[in-house]
Structures are given as C-alpha cells and as structure tokens.
Amino acid sequence: MPIRIPDQLPASDILRNENIFVMNMTRAASQEIRPLRVLILNLMPKKIETETQFLRLLSNSPLQVDVELLRIDNRPSKNTPTEHLDTFYRQFEMVKTRNFDGLIITGAPLGLVQFEDVIYWDHLQTIMTWAKDHVTSTLYVCWAAQAGLKLLYDLPKRTRKEKLSGVYAHQIHSPYHPILRGFDDTFLAPHSRYADFSADYLAEHTDLEILATSETAGVYLAATKDKRNVFVTGHPEYDAQTLHNEYVRDLGEGMDPIIPVNYYPNDDPSQPPSASWRSHGHLLFSNWLNYCVYQQTPYDLDKFSESAFTKDD
Structure with a gap:
C-alpha cells in the first residue's frame, strides 16, 4: 500500500523512480479506507533530504499512511527554500487540535548544545507533552531520543567525549x-551523535524495555511497555552517502573528525560507501507502524483516549 503525500512534494518523483508506491491526494480521496495519520516533526537542516529518507521507510508497509510535515517554528532556513516550507510544512498551531496515529521526531545537529540553550526547547517540550494526549505512538530519533528522555524521565544531558560516527553491530x-x-x-545501524545512552544508566533510571544494544554505541532501541514511546538513538533512515556528507562537512569546518567506523571500504574515505543497514531500517519502521501504531490506535481518532490502548501484542 502507498504513502499519501502532497502531489508536488519533491520526494514524490524520487520515490516513484525507486518504484515506491506513492499515491497523490486526489486518488487517495476516492478510496474508502481509513489511512494512518503520521506527523513528522523535521528538525534537521536539510529538510528535503530528511523527509525523503523517512518517507522511503514509511512506504514499506501494507498500510496506507497519510503523512503530514511539521516545522518547529517559522524562522528562515539556510538549507531549505522558504517556498518549500510554506507549501508543504505546517505550524504546530495548525495541528494541535487534531489527533494522530503516529509522530516521528527527527534528530537535530544539537549534540553539543545544552537543552536550555536550544532556541526552540520550550516549544519542543510543548509538542512532546501534547503528543501524550493526541498521538498513539511517538518515535524519537537520535537527538530527539535524548530530548524525549529529558522530558519523560527528567534525565540530564549525557555527552560523549568524542562524536560517535559510523556503522555499528547491535545485538x-x-x-x-x-x-x-x-x-x-545481530544487525548493523549507523550512528552520528555526541549523546551517550548507556544500557546500565537507562535500566537504572527508567522503566524502558531495552531492545537492542551495541558494545560500543550503547542502547540503540528502547520502548515504553505500552509501545507509545519508542527511542532510536541512531539513524536507520540515513542514505548510503549521508555519513560521508557529514564527514566532508566536518572536515570543511576544520573539526578534524574521525573517519566513520565500519563505513568506507578499508576505512578509505576515497572509496564509495554502501548502505549495510537498509533492510534493518525498513523492517524497524514497518514493525513500528504495524505493532506500535496500527494495532494500538483507535479506529476513530476523534475518540482518542488512554482507554483505547492495550498492552497486548
């Protein structure tokens, strides 16, 4: 089944060229089916690239998914055309009275910034708090996972001495x-973060179920027992070139970054990398949509309530 996105969104042509079933709004309106409503709060600077990555993963499901894009504020973007934001993105005030089956909060390049210094921190907290009463399941990705742990469990920011960058094995x-x-x-997944997610620390300070870990990268996947909050500390949505682009960017900024681990052939940045995590990324999002969203959400979102959820599989 398709993902349902605006007809002119740049991702539409990219995904169609990859033989991904994308349905435009006009055709979808004629189908007698209740699609899942998924909201993506895109905090990444290159919004077109990021939205395409997440839409690609959301497409790998038999469920019809109606996707809406949310921006954190109306500040001008250095990496995304204003016309694109004005056309395809909504402000929170436009959606706050509605209910959604799923919410994805992306990462953000804020690893070395304290929460209270993030310009939109208060607004982000408002959206995360709103999700408790308006969203069936929220998926927190990378930096958003750390922000979610702060909001839900009041965990302080934990920062590594060196950036974690590369592709790591997880159990x-x-x-x-x-x-x-x-x-x-055992499966592979990419990381690009300064945040520290120790399994022992999360086990001691939260009631999360720790689902996947790495000896080097720590906790990769964790969830609340009711599956309404899912934390992914890495970047399963990344394309094959994304870590490379970040590495080149950091070199250009004089940051002397480490070569991403287990990424380039023979650790040689002149060699083209390949995605060794793609199948895992698709499966993770398919499982989230099916087991955390579709099988938990009420059919009538207007009747959204805590009693609508079960803790059974």
Whole structure:
C-alpha cells in the first residue's frame, strides 16, 4: 500500500523512480479506507533530504499512511527554500487540535548544545507533552531520543567525549518483542551523535524495555511497555552517502573528525560507501507502524483516549 503525500512534494518523483508506491491526494480521496495519520516533526537542516529518507521507510508497509510535515517554528532556513516550507510544512498551531496515529521526531545537529540553550526547547517540550494526549505512538530519533528522555524521565544531558560516527553491530534483546520481529540476532545501524545512552544508566533510571544494544554505541532501541514511546538513538533512515556528507562537512569546518567506523571500504574515505543497514531500517519502521501504531490506535481518532490502548501484542 502507498504513502499519501502532497502531489508536488519533491520526494514524490524520487520515490516513484525507486518504484515506491506513492499515491497523490486526489486518488487517495476516492478510496474508502481509513489511512494512518503520521506527523513528522523535521528538525534537521536539510529538510528535503530528511523527509525523503523517512518517507522511503514509511512506504514499506501494507498500510496506507497519510503523512503530514511539521516545522518547529517559522524562522528562515539556510538549507531549505522558504517556498518549500510554506507549501508543504505546517505550524504546530495548525495541528494541535487534531489527533494522530503516529509522530516521528527527527534528530537535530544539537549534540553539543545544552537543552536550555536550544532556541526552540520550550516549544519542543510543548509538542512532546501534547503528543501524550493526541498521538498513539511517538518515535524519537537520535537527538530527539535524548530530548524525549529529558522530558519523560527528567534525565540530564549525557555527552560523549568524542562524536560517535559510523556503522555499528547491535545485538537484540527480548527477541519476541513485536518491534523486533524478523530482526537478525545481530544487525548493523549507523550512528552520528555526541549523546551517550548507556544500557546500565537507562535500566537504572527508567522503566524502558531495552531492545537492542551495541558494545560500543550503547542502547540503540528502547520502548515504553505500552509501545507509545519508542527511542532510536541512531539513524536507520540515513542514505548510503549521508555519513560521508557529514564527514566532508566536518572536515570543511576544520573539526578534524574521525573517519566513520565500519563505513568506507578499508576505512578509505576515497572509496564509495554502501548502505549495510537498509533492510534493518525498513523492517524497524514497518514493525513500528504495524505493532506500535496500527494495532494500538483507535479506529476513530476523534475518540482518542488512554482507554483505547492495550498492552497486548
């Protein structure tokens, strides 16, 4: 089944060229089916690139998904045309009276910035708090995972001495958990962050189920027992070239970055990298849509309430 996005969104042509079923609003309106409503709060600077990456993963499902894009504020963007933002993105005030089946909050390049120094921190907290009563399941990605842990568990910011950058092997825990269905015992996923997510620390200070970890990268995947909050500390949405582009950017800014681990052939940045995590990324998002959203959400979103959710698989 397709994802449903605005007809002129740049991602439409890209995804169609990849043989991904994208349905325009006109055709979708004629179908007698209740699509899932998923909101993406895009905090990344290159919004067109990021929205395409997430839409690609959301498309790998038999469910029809109606996607809306949300921006954090109306400040001008250095990396995304104003016309694109004005055409395809909504302000929070436009959606705050509605309910959604799913919310994805992307990462942001704020690893070395204290929460209270983030210009939109108060507004982000407002949106995260709103989601408790208006969203069936929220997926926090990378920096957003750290922000979500601060809001839900009052955990302080924990920063690594060096940036974690590369592709790391992870081991699954609780192999029968719905989010992990179909996962290999060990799988690869990319990370690009300064945040520290120690398994021992999260186990001691939260009630989260820790679902996948790495000896080097720490916790990769965790969720509340009711599956209404899912934390992914890496970037399963990244394209093959994304870590390379970040590495080149950091070099250009004189940051002397480390070469991303387990990424380039023979650790040689002159060699083209390939995505070794693509299948995992698609499966993760498919499982989230199915088991955390579709099988938990009320059919009538206007009747959204805590009682609508069950803790059964």
